[in-house]
Amino acid sequence: MTIARALTIAGSDSGGGAGIQADLKTFTVLGVYGMSALTAITSQNTLGVHGIYNLPLEAIEKQIDAVVTDIGVDAAKTGMLSQVPIIELVAAKIRQHTIPNLVVDPVMVAKGGARLLEDSAQQALITKLIPLAKVVTPNLPEAEVLTGREIRSVEDMKDAAKRILDYGAQTVVVKGGHLAGDAIDIVYDGQMFEELRSARIETRHTHGTGCTFSAAITAELAKGKNVMDAVKVAKEFITCAISDSLELGGGHGPTNHWAYGRRNQA
Numbered sequence: 001m002t003i004a005r006a007l008t009i010a011g012s013d014s015g016g017g018a019g020i021q022a023d024l025k026t027f028t029v030l031g032v033y034g035m036s037a038l039t040a041i042t043s044q045n046t047l048g049v050h051g052i053y054n055l056p057l058e059a060i061e062k063q064i065d066a067v068v069t070d071i072g073v074d075a076a077k078t079g080m081l082s083q084v085p086i087i088e089l090v091a092a093k094i095r096q097h098t099i100p101n102l103v104v105d106p107v108m109v110a111k112g113g114a115r116l117l118e119d120s121a122q123q124a125l126i127t128k129l130i131p132l133a134k135v136v137t138p139n140l141p142e143a144e145v146l147t148g149r150e151i152r153s154v155e156d157m158k159d160a161a162k163r164i165l166d167y168g169a170q171t172v173v174v175k176g177g178h179l180a181g182d183a184i185d186i187v188y189d190g191q192m193f194e195e196l197r198s199a200r201i202e203t204r205h206t207h208g209t210g211c212t213f214s215a216a217i218t219a220e221l222a223k224g225k226n227v228m229d230a231v232k233v234a235k236e237f238i239t240c241a242i243s244d245s246l247e248l249g250g251g252h253g254p255t256n257h258w259a260y261g262r263r264n265q266a
């Protein structure tokens with residue numbers, strides 16, 4: 001049996017709700033074979049990030065080389081890449097192996113407030129990685145950092161999407177989870193804007209929403225979907241996962257990766 005193959009290059013969340021763990025669960029539920037190249041280990045739970053241990057560059061490089069040269073990759077995503085040398089290495093590897101269908105989730109700060117990207121690395125994300133992206137998926141605070149402008153409205157989100165596209169990404173999805181009211185995501189491909197809207201779900205259990213959303217886009221691209229269709233599936237996937245989110249731990253619980261699959265089987 002053949003199967004679409006997706007690679008996540010990201011950090012480990014020991015709590016299992018975000019990072020590599022969220023990505024691999026999402027790939028599996030969407031019927032895609034998942035592989036990982038860990039960039040960092042975090043000791044993390046629903047209450048926050050308690051430690052960050054970046055991996056040696058050699059370890060990151062060898063993981064990517066190992067899976068690409070043997071198993072092959074139909075689509076890949078990046079998550080937590082906390083330092084300039086890691087961003088530069090990952091960008092060089094993506095170019096060297098011409099890894100297709102790259103989704104860049106510009107992870108900066110965890111829900112609990114811990115910084116997952118050093119300030120000095122913001123520019124490297126813009127100049128080295130975003131130009132390689134088929135899709136880049138900033139949330140509002142990330143889009144503000146990437147553009148240097150405040151975002152208060154859907155119009156501001158559209159303006160940010162245009163500016164981020166100018167950095168070289170093919171499509172920008174500015175996620176509106178941090179704005180009040182409906183959860184509106186803006187998709188911009190340089191030609192037209194699409195608004196993906198869902199009702200806001202009142203829950204604090206949203207740990208890992210961004211990781212899960214970008215992993216779902218990656219899985220659908222790996223299967224050969226076009227970007228707009230992939231983003232629409234991802235929006236449905238994350239809406240299901242949040243509406244059925246899990247009351248685990250004492251803080252921000254994880255979303256429910258199985259909810260979408262269960263709904264589609266019913």
Ligand SMILES: Nc1ncnc2c1ncn2[C@@H]1O[C@H](COP(=O)(O)OP(=O)(O)O)[C@@H](O)[C@H]1O
Nearest residue numbers: 139175176177178183184200201209210213238
């Ligand atoms: N409370 C919510 N109800 C419904 N959808 C949400 C909610 N919070 C986030 N989303 C959706 O989840 C996805 C991730 O968004 P966001 O939370 O902004 O990203 P991040 O986890 O990177 O901060 C987006 O599609 C967004 O619209």
Ligand SMILES: Cc1ncc(COP(=O)(O)O)c(N)n1
Nearest residue numbers: 011018019110111208209210
């Ligand atoms: C290893 C790792 N990567 C990414 C996130 C961001 O996830 P979120 O902002 O959705 O909590 C995280 N908390 N941990």
